[in-house]
Amino acid sequence: MPAKDLIGHAKGLRSILKLYQTAFDQTYTDILDIAFLPSLQAENQLFQPILEKLKQYMGGGIPKVEEDQYFLNHKGKEIEFNLVAEGWRKIAVFWYILRNYPHLRSGDVILWDEPEANLNPSTLKGLAECLSDLSKLGLQIIVATHSYVLLKELEIHEARDLKFISLYTTDQQGVKASVATSYEGIEHNLIEKEFERIYRLDLGSWLERDNDGHQGR
Template sequence: MPDWDETMTISRIRFEKFTAFERLDIPLGSGINVLLGANGTGKTHLMKAAYAACDITKTGEDYAKKLIGTFLPSDRALGRLVKRRQGSTKGGVGIYREELKLVCSFSNHAKNTATITGARVWGKEKIESVYIPVKEMLSNAPGFRSLYSQRAIHFEAIYADILDRAYLPPLLGPTDSNRKRLLKVLQEIIEGKVITKDEGFFLRNKQSNLEFSLLAEGLRKLGLLWLLIQNGILLNGSVLFWDEPETNLNPKLFGPLMEILLELQRSGVQIFLATHDYVILKELDLRMKPEDGVLFHSLYRDGDSGEILCHSTDEYLEIHSNAIQETFLDLFDRDVKRDLEA
């Protein structure tokens, strides 16, 4: 693996009896961290735990409270995030930034209390972060934030958080050349720029302003990425968490999207990417350069114990337990077999 530079934001994640995990310890890269695995192997849980730790450096919120809002367990009971088993037990999360660490441990009977260590030092250095969920939210934006802040509605905090980021105005001062180039690429794909009006998002082009509710969902996602680059959320030292970017996106756009993410990591953005898509993986593999910091983390269940394990590598061909490629190759083999039997 390459030697990661000193600008690393999140360097390690550790789980102990947390959600689906018995025990997990994953070293991370400062560039792109690709999370692979079948449904139920905890990819989203990894990203949510790390995102919550990043977000509280800006908001000052208690980490246990942020975990509850981000995972939204039943009755908002923190203890329900402990791996299920009979009797009393404890679970916990550890998020690391090199020598800094934030550790949160709690009982399976806990409502909202936890033992948290390292929070004061952890919050001294702010981390700009953003979590893009699978469900697109910009088309549902008008009125959502006020409703979320005033009513007990059953939406995870990530949905309100992404709107808070999207509504931010552009940064003051000139836009650097790299951001200009990425914005231009995205503008060509979505055929316009994104503007806000009365809490609604619109795609502005030469013809008109098109409301996001009438725009293809895949283009809404790219419009969101345009906003996050334009308003300075995605700058050197920031962290992007993106859950299944391939959802509702034309496969022809996977390549340009991976190129944009590679450019962002080259400019100092740490990226977490959870995917089930073979084309996303191969586009990333084919477009990455030797100096790029890309790590593949394959999550899988051990055949004997049933526990979730992780294999990490910086080489696509060395991914162990690659369910995506195995499924693709099986499909290819069956297609060839059918042609030979015809």
């Protein structure tokens, strides 16, 4: 799944992508084709518990597809997808694909670029739980992320065979990868370094204010 959502703007777009040369990555064409598959006659029971969790994170609403347009059925009202928050759209499309893509089964791979994009940080706990559950069903989940919260939540939920891979560059050898089995074991962790930098700035500012307060007494 790509980081940018196009589902809310899909009406007419699929025909354009099929007929004309565009600058869109093939990933977008593929995800649009999968996202607009018709509903299965029998739901994929393997993912039913995860679908229920995702439904809760959408406030109880479920996506509905009519022609080339998505709607979110929320509390009895159908909301056009381009009026729905992009983070919710992402979760809704993920729900629909899990429910209706007939070939998704144990041993398959799900690639997701920046699942945290446009999501409230409070929802990452639930998303990490669902991804962890999918890994325990035998799917391989590969996520590209810059989110400390998502990384830690995946570790907390004990995703199956969890590996942290940090990509970094060197002057002599180009791009290299560092692999760890825990968040603390990640080398070349720029996310951690930035959090530490902000923490030290905040701590220094607090200590400076505290010292000024003592000197003023």
